[in-house]
Amino acid sequence: MPTVATALRLLTVVSAAALLAGCGDPAPAEQAGPPPRPVQVVEVALKPLEVDKTFVGVIRARREIDLSFRVGGKISQRLVEVGDRVKAGEVIAKLDPEDLSLQLQSAEAELAAATANFNQTTAEDGRYRTLTQRGFASNADLDRKAVAKEEAVGRLERAKRALDLARNQLAYADLISDAEGVVVSTSAEPGQVLVSGQTVARIARLDEKEAAVALPETALASARADGATVTLWADPNRSYKARLRELSPQADATSRTYAARFALENADDRVALGMTATVTLHPAGHADVARLPLSAVFDRGTGPRVYVVDPKTRILSVRTVEIAGYTADTALVSNGLSAGESVVAMGVQTLEAGRSVRTVAAR
Structure with missing residues (x-):
């Protein structure tokens, strides 16, 4: 059996071993630095400054034409309906030509009368000139015949113009399309009496x-x-x-x-x-920009900057950026960032470069 002295020696050895163990390296908790700080981050996405x-x-x-008759009268026919395709020169509608034909006949008769009057006054003017030269007529009579001839000339010119006008008006009884197009609306029916210029149909070119x-x-x-x-x-x-x-x-x-x-x-x-x-x-000619929250940008007197998180080490670094403009809640960064990088979205005033962080995606 071991003696009391032997037991004391064993107790001394155990106590020394425990003391040596207590004098070793500190605990891991005492050796580590401050824990990583949680921060909200946003991922950089480059998009055009202005979107479509x-x-x-x-x-x-582009052009819609209201077709109307240049003379008044009663519509006898309307040859188109809404949706019809028409060609240039095609007849759209017709007026009753009876009254216009009578006006043409009246103009022709007036021209015939004016022509006869002109021929008569011309002959009389010629005879009186011969009689005046021979002394059988006075100069006053010659002047009257000359004036009558000039009036006949004017009457003949008026009759010719009236006949041209009557012929044109008879031709205006046919409403003709000026260009190729489609009928988009009609506003007159056969039997309706129109005044000059009243719309009959609208043609869209x-x-x-x-x-x-x-x-x-x-x-x-x-x-x-x-x-x-x-x-x-x-x-x-x-x-x-x-x-x-x-x-x-x-x-x-x-x-x-x-x-x-x-x-x-x-x-x-x-x-x-x-x-x-x-x-x-x-939009053309606009560079891509990154849209960041206003709280992600800070300026301490050296220009706008942001905190970028390294994807491997989770260490913060400061990045100088260029701002293209601001909106109500975002900053438009035109230079300094690349697509896919993580930028601290808020709380940047309390951070410093080199700090280890734990990232949380911003909502």
Whole structure:
């Protein structure tokens, strides 16, 4: 059995070993630095400074012509209906020609009378000149015959002009289309008595087609400077190049929008009048920008900066950036950042470069 002395020696050895163990390296908790700080970050995405703008409109013809008779009368025939295609020179409607024919006959009779009167006064003027030279007539008689001849000349000219006018008016009894197009409306029926200039039909020319839209005042500059395309709801897979042809200088009193017309290039028969169209404005010459929350940018007297998180070490670094502009809640960064980088979104005033962080995606 071990003696008391032996037991004491063993106790001494155990105590020394425990003391040596207590004098070793500190605990891991005492050796580590401050824990990583949680921060909200946003991922950088580069997008154009201005995005495409779209507006809904309607296909219209650039020129719509109201056809009307140049003389008054009773319609005897209307040869077209709404939707009919017409060609240049085609007869649209006709007036009853009876009264116009009578006016033509009256003008022809007046011309015949004026011609006879002219021939008579010319002959008398010639005879009196001969008699005056021989002394058988006075100069006063010769003057009267000369005046009568001049009046006959004037009457003959008036009769010729009246006959031309009567012939033209009879020709105006046929209403003729001036250009190729489609009938979009009619406003007179056979049997109706019209006055000169009263509309009979409206013809939309098909050589130029446009998209009519209403633009807000915020889109006026883009409409003037940007390129445009037009797509049809009936055929959304095909687009047509367009250009701004007309922009109203004054806003509509009710909608407070500006009427605009975009001319379509190479519009074919698939572009029908009245179709619903979408006009898209494409901004040109604008660089891509990163849209960051206003709370992500700070300035301590050396220009705008942001905190960027290293994706591997999770260590913060300061990055100087260029600001293209501000909106109500975002800063538009034009230079200094690359797509995919993580930027601290808020709380930047309490951070410093080199700090280890734990990232949380901002909502």
